[in-house]
Amino acid sequence: SATPFATVPDPLGSGLAQSFVALGLQPTTGYWFAMRTRDEASNWSAISNVASATTTALDTTAPGTITDLNATP
Numbered sequence: 001s002a003t004p005f006a007t008v009p010d011p012l013g014s015g016l017a018q019s020f021v022a023l024g025l026q027p028t029t030g031y032w033f034a035m036r037t038r039d040e041a042s043n044w045s046a047i048s049n050v051a052s053a054t055t056t057a058l059d060t061t062a063p064g065t066i067t068d069l070n071a072t073p
Contacts, residue, residue, distance in 0.1 A: 002032075002034070005020075005022070008020065025055050026055065027055050027056065027057050027058040028054065028055060028056070028057050028058075029054065029055050030052065030053075030054045031052065031053055031054070031055065032050050032051070032052045033050065033051045033052070033053075034047045034048050034049070034050045034051070035047070035048040036048070
C-alpha cells in the first residue's frame with residue numbers, strides 16, 4: 001500500500017553510494033521509506049529494511065533584521 005515516488009534516479013554503478021532527496025513532504029508527518037530493486041530480467045527483490053522519520057513543524061519564523069549591511073563602490 002506504499003506510494004512510490006514518480007521519478008527516481010538511475011542507479012549508479014556497483015559499490016557506489018547513492019542518495020535521493022524526498023521533496024514535498026508535509027510538516028509534522030510520519031514517513032516510512034523502503035526500497036525494492038529490479039534486475040535486468042525484471043525480477044523484483046523483497047522489500048529492504050524500513051527507515052522511518054517524522055518531519056519537523058513548518059518554520060514560520062521570519063528572518064531577523066539585517067543591521068550590518070554595507071556597500072562600497
